[in-house]
Amino acid sequence: MREVELGWGKVLLVKDNGEFHALGHKCPHYGAPLVKGVLSRGRVRCPWHGACFNISTGDLEDFPGLDSLHKFQVKIEKEKVYVRASKQALQLQRRTKVMAKCISTSAGHSSSTNVLIVGAGAAGLVCAETLRQEGFSDRIVLCTLDRHLPYDRPKLSKVGRGANEVVTVDVRNKKVVFKDGFKLEYSKLLLAPGSSPKTLSCKGKEVENVFTIRTPEDANRVVRLARGRNAVVVGAGFLGMEVAAYLTEKAHSVSVVELEETPFRRFLGERVGRALMKMFENNRVKFYMQTEVSELRAQEGKLKEVVLKSSKVVRADVCVVGIGAVPATGFLRQSSVNLDSRGFIPVNKMMQTNVPGVFAAGDAVTFPLAWRNNRKVNIPHWQMAHAQGRVAAQNMLAQEAEISTVPYLWTAMFGKSLRYAGYGEGFDDVIIQGDLEELKFVAFYTKGDEVIAVASMNYDPIVSKVAEVLASGRAIRKREVETGDMSWLTGKGS
Secondary structure (H helix, E strand, C coil), X not given: CEEEECCCCEEEEEEECCEEEEEEXXXXXXXXXXXXXXXXXXXXECCCCCCEEECCCCCEEECCCCCEECEEEEEEECCEEEEECCHHHHHXXXXXXXCCCCCCCCCCCCCEEEEEEECCCHHHXXXXXXXXXXXXXXXXXXXXXXXXXXXXXXXXXXXXXECCCEEEEECCCCEEEECCCCEXXXXXXXXXXXXXXXXXXXXXXXXXXXXXXXXHHHHHHHHHHHECCEEEEECCCHHXXXXXXXXXXXXXXXXXXXXXXXXXXXXXXHHHHHHHHHHHHCCCEEEEECCCEEEEEEECCEEEEEEECCCCEEECCEEEECCCEEECCHHHCCCCCCCCCCCCEECCCCCECCCCCEEECCCCEEEEEHHHCCEEXXXXXXHHHHHHHHHHHHHHCCCCCCCCCCCEEEEEECCEEEEEEECCCXXXXXXXXXXXXXXEEEEEEEECCEEEEEEEECCCCHHHHHHHHHHCCCCCEHHHHHCCCCHHHCCCCC
């Protein structure tokens, strides 16, 4: 696998099973050089974000990602390889798959639709997009509470009921009722309502300039209010730490309040959490750990101080709360759709609920994770929502697809990227190779004798390699990573 210059641009030349293929040389979404990715089982995996592309067609096979790669014609004559490519295709890395247009005769009948999608986030949009890519030309309706059209999404032949809330789902009569009384019949239904952020329940919770970031307006107001002033972030998970990192160059001060001993402790473990905490402290972030907010104090109705249970008082002009979320499934409690004790929607491998014709995907579901012995899990990642939305659409079309993707996520803080693959809940040991202090490391999370997740910084493409090994069905044993010998991961594609 190597890059080849063709005058107007480059291609990725791949030889697999004696056959040559030529593709766009960069991931179309993140610009990662695919020559540094992982080649396995007829596909190449992005070294940065884990998206997988079929080397025969260029099609996106596994998420995260929105578009496919260009595939170029290859000819072999007298042991020479010739690649034929247009200038436009070389310069435009991404390729959008052709989508069917809505030709349904019922499109003008506003009280019914063939497919209704509740929620226009990643899962809902990918479901709609997949239906169109697979040739579905009947009516699709997406409804969302968001006032904005979805961003970074292709245009779809759809009808949007923006800023309107579903309050009742009648699965017996295949009908939903909206808050304004509007009723809509459907043939197939996807439930992708996402989640609602947890809020503080302390004294003063109603004061102004306290946010849970859910909309562009929220983010813009936080940045505007924090500029040159004091910002407090409650919660040291991914959302909280990303916000804190972003605000350091804008705010006068940034403070983080967290109940745990270290950031990311439950997700990344104590040692990795402390290394990342030190990086934040080196960038002027102040931490208040093993405590929580007891009061928000205001001056003229606007936030001025955050009082902690440790008795510390922190100056604050703006506060961002990132303490978790709950599934936004309250509207389903009177329906026949099963919810678990936490309010999540259980689905099978085909993203089917207990009700025929009703599917669910995204942050609000629990699903069987194939490579963890079909354990029912909830994984609120952007990548997973994409994969689930596609599987749901394929099964609406009776294609009998099953969810099998390996979870993959990333975050960027202070110009450094942390990558993560697998599902590490319940890990009982962390094997670290590299240098934590230099933030050049790979951490393997193990449970018993098996590696169940991996995280890295400045160690690409190790996470993509591990993801591909897990996707192949091969178990990685603890003893394989304890020695520091990574030869079991080396091979073609690096």
